[in-house]
Amino acid sequence: MDRIYADCAATTPISESALQVMTECMRIHYGNPSSAHQNGREAARILEEARGKIAACIGAEPEEIYFTSGGTEADNQAILTAAMYGKLIGKRHMIFSQVEHHAVLNCIPALEKAGFEITLLGVDMAGNVSIKELKAACRKDTILAAVMYVNNEVGTVEPAAEIGQLCRERDILFHIDGVAAAGHIPVQVKELGADMFSLSAHKFHGPRGIGVLYVDKRIPVANLMFGGSQERDKRPGTQNVPGAAAMARALCDSVAALEEQTRKMERLRERLLCGLKDVEGMWLNGNPESRVPGIINLGFEGVSGEALMLLLDLNGISVSTGAACNTESVEPSHVLTAMGLSPERARSCIRISLSVCNTEEEIDTICRAVSEAVERART
CATH class of the missing domain: 3.40.640.10 (Type I PLP-dependent aspartate aminotransferase-like (Major domain))
Known part of the structure; x- marks a missing residue:
């Protein structure tokens, strides 16, 4: 695959x-x-x-x-x-x-x-x-x-x-x-x-x-x-x-191609959020309106974001827990904590960031994989 x-x-x-x-x-x-x-x-x-x-x-x-x-x-x-x-x-x-x-x-x-x-x-x-x-x-x-x-x-x-x-x-x-x-x-x-x-x-x-x-x-x-x-x-x-x-x-x-690309990214984002809406204890970080559609930062109650990222990686999906320049840090995201999240909640987040290269089929696969990975991480 x-x-x-x-x-x-x-x-x-x-x-x-x-x-x-x-x-x-x-x-x-x-x-x-x-x-x-x-x-x-x-x-x-x-x-x-x-x-x-x-x-x-x-x-x-x-x-x-x-x-x-x-x-x-x-x-x-x-x-x-x-x-x-x-x-x-x-x-x-x-x-x-x-x-x-x-x-x-x-x-x-x-x-x-x-x-x-x-x-x-x-x-x-x-x-x-x-x-x-x-x-x-x-x-x-x-x-x-x-x-x-x-x-x-x-x-x-x-x-x-x-x-x-x-x-x-x-x-x-x-x-x-x-x-x-x-x-x-x-x-x-x-x-x-x-x-x-x-x-x-x-x-x-x-x-x-x-x-x-x-x-x-x-x-x-x-x-x-x-x-x-x-x-x-x-x-x-x-x-x-x-x-x-x-x-x-x-x-x-x-x-x-900015207008066309933005419309596609908005469709992909909404498909992703819709596909994950039934995941219990999930939340969206960032401004829900004034935002770029390609960056989706999600938190999951009771789950380590790092564990979730690794489970997705094993399933052939590359996401991150934050900025690439800071992946070796054990500290929670300074962005999320500045926004008011506790260190524990900040460590429960992953960033899914998309481009026009992604497809609707890939989004559906990501949704299934995230749902399964969250359930596995919690158990």
């Missing part, structure tokens, strides 16, 4: 169109884009075409797009950029939400060591940040507010445009971790009021190892690394031209 992959919030399978672009680029356009000869100029042309396409997809300008190795690097560079700018103008206070990705939260010790004060915003039971609490947290010396657009564990969509407007009114930089959002919901960075926005290709059927940081052109970008003059001196190292080209293709394809 073919395995069923339902862990698309961790990574998606690369699309055929993106794979074709990537392999063609590696095979034919292998020049270094910094080289002055024809091979280099051709690679540089492809790189800049990719930059322009990605910019168009998110409503940015090409010179505001910086290629990175992925979402973690993009998040880190955004926070360092805010920190360097804050030092320059005498602002040393930052605001993060408690449910941010570890690529953001794990920057806090280094920020505090550098003299920054951090305020962590709580969330409600649906995983949403309170605008009222954010307003109260803002200070005259606040340089940055960082709130992810879509939570990668529960699928909740945050009120990013409202936050962006609030930050603009108070002259605070606004960074959006958009890794779980791009390619899944509409993204227009200027309309959202984002000063910085992170993307990662492998979350929308592109390749791993390539990401983007959008930075508004009025903001001086800080370096994470030092070396050559690539990416306008801000991200040295030979650029990943095949990855950039494939990322652009995957994002363009996802944006073009």
